Amino acid sequence: MNILGIESSCDETAAAVYTDDGLKSNIIASQAVHEQYGGVVPELASRAHHKTIWRTVQQALDEGSTNLADIDTIAVTQGPGLMGSLLVGLCFAKGLCLARDIKLIGVNHMDAHIYSNFIDNSPEFPFVALTVSGGHTQLVHVTGPFEHKLLGQTRDDAAGEAFDKIGKILGLPYPAGPVIDERAQHGDPRFHDFPQAMLDQDFEFSFSGLKTSVKYYLEDQDNKERFLEDHLDDVCASVSYAITEVLVKKLRNAVEHTGVDTMTIAGGVSANSMLRRKANELVQELDIELHIPKLAYCTDNAAMIAVTGYMMAERGMFSDMNLKPFANLKALKKMRA
Ligand code: KG4
Ligand code: ZN
Numbered sequence: 001m002n003i004l005g006i007e008s009s010c011d012e013t014a015a016a017v018y019t020d021d022g023l024k025s026n027i028i029a030s031q032a033v034h035e036q037y038g039g040v041v042p043e044l045a046s047r048a049h050h051k052t053i054w055r056t057v058q059q060a061l062d063e064g065s066t067n068l069a070d071i072d073t074i075a076v077t078q079g080p081g082l083m084g085s086l087l088v089g090l091c092f093a094k095g096l097c098l099a100r101d102i103k104l105i106g107v108n109h110m111d112a113h114i115y116s117n118f119i120d121n122s123p124e125f126p127f128v129a130l131t132v133s134g135g136h137t138q139l140v141h142v143t144g145p146f147e148h149k150l151l152g153q154t155r156d157d158a159a160g161e162a163f164d165k166i167g168k169i170l171g172l173p174y175p176a177g178p179v180i181d182e183r184a185q186h187g188d189p190r191f192h193d194f195p196q197a198m199l200d201q202d203f204e205f206s207f208s209g210l211k212t213s214v215k216y217y218l219e220d221q222d223n224k225e226r227f228l229e230d231h232l233d234d235v236c237a238s239v240s241y242a243i244t245e246v247l248v249k250k251l252r253n254a255v256e257h258t259g260v261d262t263m264t265i266a267g268g269v270s271a272n273s274m275l276r277r278k279a280n281e282l283v284q285e286l287d288i289e290l291h292i293p294k295l296a297y298c299t300d301n302a303a304m305i306a307v308t309g310y311m312m313a314e315r316g317m318f319s320d321m322n323l324k325p326f327a328n329l330k331a332l333k334k335m336r337a
Pocket of ligand 1: 161
């Protein structure tokens with residue numbers, strides 16, 4: 001099987017080729033246009049996808065030493081994501097499928113984050129999967145291939161979104177997650193106790209209160225600018241501490257509740273060094289296995305879409321040309337009802 005994966009759910013236009021011999025290419029065109037706005041502007045994202053998608057796919061085929069004639073299935077992100085962005089990828093994939101008589105598979109972006117663990121490894125089922133990105137924070141009990149039980153998710157901001165929004169309050173560039181991570185390494189994580197929300201709930205998350213708490217904490221300082229000059233690293237460390245404590249406490253709950261021997265972490269925030277350290281400590285203590293994909297497969301990419309498409313194709317999970325994008329899980333449920 002030769003699978004072409006296409007991802008365009010947010011601000012990354014990406015294409016990858018995955019075959020029986022594994023991953024052949026993985027191309028990502030990131031959209032710099034959003035930086036000046038401190039966040040993704042949906043309309044600009046759609047236009048940028050439109051402009052770069054053909055070039056990106058061509059490059060993935062070239063680097064994978066293959067061409068369209070050899071591709072038997074196109075796996076494309078169906079959702080969740082920005083509707084305009086999803087539509088560009090989906091319409092492009094359908095067009096190619098129709099023109100070249102290629103099979104189509106619609107991939108759930110959140111599933112793909114979970115199965116990104118299968119690009120270089122093969123975690124044993126069942127396992128608990130934490131997906132932490134700019135758009136999502138989810139704990140899933142994966143009992144078998146494509147058998148998922150959602151344990152909990154965020155009620156408001158995603159973990160990455162919290163990093164990014166707090167970064168904005170601190171005057172840091174977007175996306176702020178990596179910057180806060182770097183600064184946190186030079187600061188004191190216990191400098192200030194920021195709130196760890198919803199610890200009374202086993203698996204649900206909430207991060208918007210933390211953002212508000214950072215805002216008020218800074219406003220309480222006599223001279224905010226001077227305070228940040230002296231303590232930016234400490235604030236970054238304390239914020240990282242609060243976010244990662246919640247994530248790891250809920251991971252522990254999920255592993256203990258399900259009794260699994262393996263856990264996985266994926267999504268952009270899995271790059272976070274404090275989270276990685278704490279997750280490693282947790283698996284050592286619980287004597288279980290931890291899988292975190294290579295960094296390039298943690299942030300949004302098409303390799304994860306292609307590998308998920310490959311696993312779906314093996315199970316005959318193909319889509320038809322009526323495949324429609326969905327912006328969020330609520331819309332997906334409605335579509336299926
Ligand atoms: O998975 P991803 O590339 O895109 C989404 O699907 O959202 O995740 C991007 C998010 C951003 O919010 C970014 O700030 C965050 O991941 N991120 C990090 C780190 N690297 C990326 N957050 C904390 N620490 C990091 N090292
Ligand atoms: Zn993602």
